[in-house]
Amino acid sequence: xxxxxDETLDELYQIEGIEACILYRIDGVPVSLRVPGYREHLMxxxxxxxxxxxxxxxxxxxxxxxxxxxYFRKNRIMIAPSSKSTVLVAxxxxxxxxxxxxxxxxxxxxxxxxxxx
Numbered sequence: 433x434x435x436x437x438d439e440t441l442d443e444l445y446q447i448e449g450i451e452a453c454i455l456y457r458i459d460g461v462p463v464s465l466r467v468p469g470y471r472e473h474l475m476x477x478x479x480x481x482x483x484x485x486x487x488x489x490x491x492x493x494x495x496x497x498x499x500x501x502x503y504f505r506k507n508r509i510m511i512a513p514s515s516k517s518t519v520l521v522a523x524x525x526x527x528x529x530x531x532x533x534x535x536x537x538x539x540x541x542x543x544x545x546x547x548x549x
Contacts, residue, residue, distance in 0.1 A: 440543040449528025460485040514544035
């Protein structure tokens, strides 16, 4: 199971324009992540997400959203619940191909859901 989760994150991380991808527990604790080393703007974004992921999920559930996209600083943040206990986040360059990233996020969340469920 862990190997398949790692492979799923590796595949998502290799998509052009994705700067980082993180699998969080719903309480904001990172389970697994892919980042290109230390980059201050990514670290700031990840710390913000850790503090606010629960609130974002609550709003998504209230609005019936399967995924959400917003801009934070100079990045696009894509958030998609991947199971009852996990959330997948991709941090992309603002100019990255949003359709490709969204499709790959759906594929990744399905793989994670299959592993965790």
